[in-house]
Every structure is written in structure tokens, then in C-alpha cells.
Amino acid sequence: MEINLHYGENVTLAQLKKIASFGINVEVLNGNYLIVFDILDGSEQHQRLKAEFPDLAPICEWYIFSEKEMQEAEWFTMRSTNEKLEDSCPEKTFSHSCYASNYFNPPLDFDQYFHQTQVAPFYFSKPVKWGRNFFYSCNDRGQKTLFCSETASKLMLQHGLKGMEFLPVLSKKTNEPMPDIHQFNVTTMIPDSSFHVVGARDIWTCPVCGKSRYVVNSLSRPSVDKSVLGEQDFYVTDMIQTYNGPCFPSPFYIVSKKNVGLIQGYYFDKPLKREDFEKKYAPDLPKNQKGTKKK
Numbered sequence: 001m002e003i004n005l006h007y008g009e010n011v012t013l014a015q016l017k018k019i020a021s022f023g024i025n026v027e028v029l030n031g032n033y034l035i036v037f038d039i040l041d042g043s044e045q046h047q048r049l050k051a052e053f054p055d056l057a058p059i060c061e062w063y064i065f066s067e068k069e070m071q072e073a074e075w076f077t078m079r080s081t082n083e084k085l086e087d088s089c090p091e092k093t094f095s096h097s098c099y100a101s102n103y104f105n106p107p108l109d110f111d112q113y114f115h116q117t118q119v120a121p122f123y124f125s126k127p128v129k130w131g132r133n134f135f136y137s138c139n140d141r142g143q144k145t146l147f148c149s150e151t152a153s154k155l156m157l158q159h160g161l162k163g164m165e166f167l168p169v170l171s172k173k174t175n176e177p178m179p180d181i182h183q184f185n186v187t188t189m190i191p192d193s194s195f196h197v198v199g200a201r202d203i204w205t206c207p208v209c210g211k212s213r214y215v216v217n218s219l220s221r222p223s224v225d226k227s228v229l230g231e232q233d234f235y236v237t238d239m240i241q242t243y244n245g246p247c248f249p250s251p252f253y254i255v256s257k258k259n260v261g262l263i264q265g266y267y268f269d270k271p272l273k274r275e276d277f278e279k280k281y282a283p284d285l286p287k288n289q290k291g292t293k294k295k
Contacts, residue, residue: 003041005058022048078253080137088172089123098208123172143248146184163232186236194225204245213249216241222252
């Protein structure tokens with residue numbers, strides 16, 4: 001396991017040349033020398049960069065796992081990196097609790113809450129264009145919810161995966177279920193007592209009800225008591241993680257090794273044309289259950 005450090009910084013031409021002299025592959029984004037580059041934590045390039053530019057810090061970082069580590073792991077986390085969806089009627093979808101506006105300094109001039117709970121389906125204003133994607137997420141002030149296409153849902157059912165359900169998404173205009181999209185909902189929750197976060201930046205506690213959540217970053221990882229992981233292919237934690245304490249939290253999604261091939265890149269993220277994907281991985285699905293070709 002290694003850590004990738006991603007930098008983005010405005011520099012002078014002299015600084016650019018110096019950084020490039022370390023053997024770092026630098027991309028210049030504009031004429032003002034806004035540069036981006038990636039290096040591995042602890043590498044010789046990283047050591048030389050820190051020595052020459054001690055104030056230069058990465059803007060984000062993430063783990064890189066070897067193929068061997070991926071093959072030996074039994075459980076994985078799952079998330080969508082494409083947050084392109086937006087609920088058109090959040091006032092219908094969610095109920096809220098723990099009034100927050102008075103806890104800010106100065107107090108907010110609009111209603112804000114520390115918690116929200118889904119009580120109704122999501123509403124979207126227009127059909128989703130999936131292209132080569134099969135999963136998107138909706139980010140409502142920190143709370144991330146997963147959605148999948150009809151093809152993805154049929155494939156997961158066809159392969160006998162367990163621990164999930166596919167909820168309808170309604171059209172804002174007609175109030176009827178929309179075609180080719182489902183809310184992806186995991187049905188088995190991991191107890192809080194069997195779970196903690198490794199590398200959390202902090203623990204934030206609601207000043208109204210006292211409920212806590214982990215404040216995480218891109219290197220924070222869930223640690224789960226293995227005894228609670230069994231027959232299901234999907235598990236989910238409570239709304240327990242957030243990048244900013246007062247923002248609405250999200251859960252961790254835990255995925256079995258059996259399922260990784262279908263979910264995390266071996267099937268759904270391969271750059272295949274849709275018709276080639278369906279021919280290879282979904283030959284037994286009826287035509288009307290497959291995705292439509294992108295025109």
C-alpha cells in the first residue's frame with residue numbers, strides 16, 4: 001500500500017523548472033503557471049520536494065493498493081466518484097431534526113439542521129443519461145446517496161448478490177417512477193459497536209442530541225468486526241462519516257470480495273461500449289432489460 005500525494009499550486013517559472021528537475025511529471029494548466037502533479041509519499045521525489053519547498057502541501061491524497069493486496073482482501077468499501085444527481089424536492093424526501101441555525105456565530109438567517117432522515121423517494125427533474133456509467137451519487141450538503149441504472153440492478157440480481165434493494169426514483173413532473181434509475185439501498189446495517197474509523201481527523205458531537213460522527217479525510221478507513229460480516233454481499237454503517245462536522249453525514253458501504261468484480265472496476269468501470277459490455281457480461285438479460293445505446 002502506498003499513498004499518492006496530489007499537488008496543485010501557482011508557481012514561478014523558476015520554481016516550475018526546479019520541481020521538474022526532481023523528475024516529477026508536472027502538468028501546467030494555464031499561462032500563470034498553475035501546475036498539478038502526483039508523487040508517492042516518502043519517495044525520493046517527495047523528500048527533495050519537501051527539502052526545497054517545505055511550505056508546499058498536497059491538496060489531497062489517497063491510497064494506492066497493489067494487485068496482490070486487492071486479490072487478498074476479503075472486503076472493500078464502495079462509493080461513487082460521480083456526484084452529478086440532485087434531488088429536486090428535498091423537502092419531500094427528508095425530515096430534519098436538531099435545529100442548527102442558532103449554533104453558528106453569527107446565527108444563520110435561514111433554517112439549518114444537523115440531521116436529516118430520508119422519509120420518501122427522491123425526485124428528479126429530468127432523465128439520467130448514463131453513457132458508460134452505471135452508478136451516480138447525489139450529494140445533499142454532505143450526505144451521499146447511491147443510484148444505479150436498470151442494467152446494473154438487473155445484473156446484480158442475475159448474479160445472485162444479496163443485501164441490497166432497488167428503490168424507485170420519482171419524476172418531479174408526473175410523480176411516477178422514472179425509467180432506468182433506482183436508488184441503490186443496502187439493507188443490512190453494521191452495529192455502531194462493531195465499527196470504528198481508522199485515521200479519523202476528529203469526532204464531532206451534535207450539540208443538540210449528543211450523537212457523534214467521525215470527521216474523515218481521504219485516508220480515513222473503516223474497521224469492522226469481522227464477526228458481523230457474513231452471508232450478505234453488501235453492508236452499510238449508520239450515517240457516521242462527514243468531511244465537515246456540522247454537514248449531513250454519509251454511511252460507509254462495505255462490499256464482499258465476490259461482488260468487487262461486478263461493482264468496482266472489473267465489470268462496470270471497464271471502458272467498453274455498452275453493447276460490448278452487455279454481450280460479454282449480460283448475455284441472458286432480455287433485450288428490454290438492457291440499457292439503450294447512446295445515440
